[in-house]
Amino acid sequence: MPSLLSLPASVIVKTFSCLLPQKAILAKERGSPGLVALATTCQQLSELALDVLWRDLPSVIPLLLTMPPDLIATSTVQCKTVHGDREVQVLSFRRALVPADYACLMKYAVRVKSLDYYHVSKYPPHVRARATPDVWHTLQGLRPMAEFLPNLQKLTWVWTMNTVDEQEGPGPLALLASPKLQDVQMVYTSLAEDGTYLPLPASIGEACTDFLSRLSCNPQNVHTFKINFFGHAPPLRPNLSSLVTKTHSLTSFFCQDVPLTPEGFLRLTQCSSLQSFTTLIWTEDWTEDWKAVLQQLRAQPCFPVLRDLELLVNDIDLCISMIDLICSRELESLSLFLSGSQLVTGITKCFATLPKWSFAPQLRELALTLPPSSQPLWTIYAADLFPLFDLDLHHLSLWGFKVAISNELVRKMSEAWPNIITLKLSDCRYTKSPYKVTLPGLLPFVYNCPRLKELHLEVDATTLAFPHPIPEIRPGFGWEQRALCELHPGYGLISDPYFVAGYIADCFPMCWGVISSWPGSADLSGPDGTTGGTQGALWDTAWVYLRYFARVRAQERHGTVAAGLKVREPADPKVVLQYVEMLQSNPAEAARIASAHGLWAPRASVSERL
Template identity: 20%
Template sequence: MHLCLLPPEILLRILSIHEFDEPICSHATLTSLARTCRTLKEPALDTLWKNINGFEPLIGCLPERVTNTDIHGRLTLKRPLLNEECRHIGRYTQRISSLTVDFTHLDSIDDRVIQAFISAPSPTPLLPNLLSLDWSDDREYFFPLLRIFLGSTITTMRLGFTTSPPSFAKSALVASFGARCPSIRELHCEYGGDSEDSSYAICEALCGLRELFSLDIGVFSTRTLLRLASLSSLKSLHLNLGTYNINHTHSDCTPTSSSQLEQVYITTPSRPVLTHCLRNIRFLSCRSVNFCIDYGDPQQYDPMDFPDLIISFSECFPPTLEKLHFGFTSDVNNLIEEDLADPSFALGFDVFVPLLSFSHLKYLDLDWICTSAIDDTSLKTMAQSWPQLEIFLFGSEAGWLVPPSLTFIGLVHLIHHCPHLHKIEMPFSACPVDVNSAPFSNTNPNEKITRLFVGISPIVNPVAVACQLHKLMPKLDIVGFCNWDLIYLPESPPFAQFGVDWIRVNDFLQVLTTSAKMR
């Protein structure tokens, strides 16, 4: 072996190389290296034990005379561990920096294994160098086992406490993180407490995490929301408002400002809850916002809720906002055709006026918007207000059953006023326009855009449309569209057959782009 490869740091880097998200050295390869080459033994063991899933690797370190399998197929122990056996496990556990545990791992061990780990006669923690802990199980029976892994070295923690009701035991566990894991930088735990008092106790404990950079947690009330938003080191805040109680906050309270947060992600089961939260806080330095309304039943979707929400949003975030994503976890497009045909489901331009003040937007995702009430003039005003846009997703998911009011001219306005665009998803009626007249004639071609998604857009004269798209976006080589054959509905809408014409557009674009490259 060359001398340059002997330093442990270089060997560790080589053994840790990944290709296509898979390590180039399998567990079997690393095990062989550790057994056959003294030089590679320590680096191979470090790589092999760095990331561990479940408890089987730990139990596998023990002699066969100690371990067993019970009648249910679970791993068990024949007797308590001896001191020497604990020290033997420690030679490997000190290498573990990441531990992942889910319900399958916990169901594969019995009470004896749990008690042995909890009672291990060792002066140091079982995993003394653990940096990342991912525990995806919320059964309180296993909390004593979880606690032995909590230590001062942990910087990243992910807990899955979302499938069962709140409890005092869960609240007490989360409230202990401030003392047990003071070095946490990223905490992902959507659990927010079983009561207002428990929720606030959790917040107080988290205030002791001086290095906390990213927090994903449930919120019980506005008081806890404001307390969390005030954490001095926090830059990214993920809020789950599933247990949020509006009644715990007076409607006339003065909004509180948060000046350090840069990214805010909010998941909520209802629009009124989100609106209420936004009215009670100001994110003064936020650059990125991601809202997700989790409608359990698509029929709960009421577009009349959104004017107030957008007004509250425009007052809550600074004009320097760069990224805005607004979406739903359930498929709002499962609404029946009669619902979407109702004019109230198409939000008019006046609803979006409060968003025009965000002149620094680079990423805008309003894909759920039904665009039948937005015309070319409205889109022109929007494009003029957001000249820094790089990614624009607007209505391509919600426009399946209702034809858009936008035309090719609207697309031209968008490209004319937003020269930095490199991705567009938007339905429009694609009909040939006069390329020698404004706005087409005074619009500079955009060479950044290589893909365009049009959903299900009506089209006339595919050859002419392809030529005009090529003139407008010379590097565009394919147009994405919805293939109606892959979407299950009892009946296809009258404009579903346009997919054939968009295929013809792509065929002509391939010819045009190939010819341009040859020239």
């Protein structure tokens, strides 16, 4: 039997890639002591096999288990989390650490290139295992002999403080500032038992400060840096800004919670490699510095190769001034999280200015978001959106607004954005909005938007709005829109889920989900006194029957072709769209169009059909 040493390198890599901890998601031995024993005791493993085996880790614990057995003590404790009580293994040292112990660990630590640490319940207990704070303090004391993970290139560190007696704190974060790091992504969350956010412990802020300070000493290899805090962010502004001022090849920067200093912001505006940028700009943080910063920005090109910009701002005029300075013509995605006063006039001004920016011809994704508040929703009217019709948008999201949607506006949007893929215009919370789209009002998306995959609109399905029979109005075989996967009717009302399911299946046969925003509670009222729970149940019924109607339609078409019959041809789409638009705004004109073409007779009432 040949030894592993005699196998080709490609076979070794393939074989041991299957043993990687994150590859075997359901394996009980994932990252287990048995796997560690295999790597440390098998004499037939080549260096290449060891490199593959230790290249990617979901935890630092397997490395600790490579140290002498007489050093490691393991205990099991009950941990109370928001997901219930769980058993967690805790590692500690039985005796003082000596250099020989550290050398055993470093034999394998030098092989680690990626650490994807998610402290969540999907990991088995031996991977969720923790170490006492004394373990990390001891290792930090020996670190001058060698960096803990000297060849680490990618770090993903997601930590949720979801217990009242959390003992490990930030864990080994301070040990992971490798000089070769290229990709850093960190997320910290502090949760109470009821799932609400709590202030982050002081130890988290101290560990992040130490990590950023160490990373700032060798930041030349960092390409991607993302950090996010769910809870009160620690005071990292100076450390974060110091890091970005020393980077040379940063391509992506993401931080929604900690604002940069003017110096840090200026450094990133001049970064010749920055392609994705997310930051918080609060006027209170730069009260005295803004004028000087804007003068410096106007004196030289800003964001020369930027492709994705996300700004969290509380001054819309300041936001527009910043975007005006972008010289990149490659910007494809713009996301704005807005707050503050004078939003109505500011947003209208923003829409009017957008087509004039140098990157407008290339812009494909636009998202505007207002944070939840107790104030009435701002209304965006059709006239406000008209300037956007000059853009070739693929993704549009307006969240936190009330959009004055109508069949007429839907038709104009479908004609202006034929390449639209995602359109999100539904209300973020329940309001008895007079603005809605009827079921036939969706037809412009069928004929004009073949790439549309996800649609969020307030859809009114209470009145079927078909005074004339549907066979000539629904798309003919081969005319369906086959890309749409999700339809979100928001808080739209519904009365006949079976008819709605059949009509959606006629228009969008590949749609797998109709997902309304109605909750299961009874405090929101629908038509005829029905509750929000009833409306949600009716939409769910339409969702269930949607797949059956789509199947029947496919069988109908197959049977027609198999029988040699002529496949039904639809009415002229231009006439249908004009008819649909008039159904809502001018019913008399809709009736005139129907009679003029002579294809449709009045639709029989329910009692007559019965």
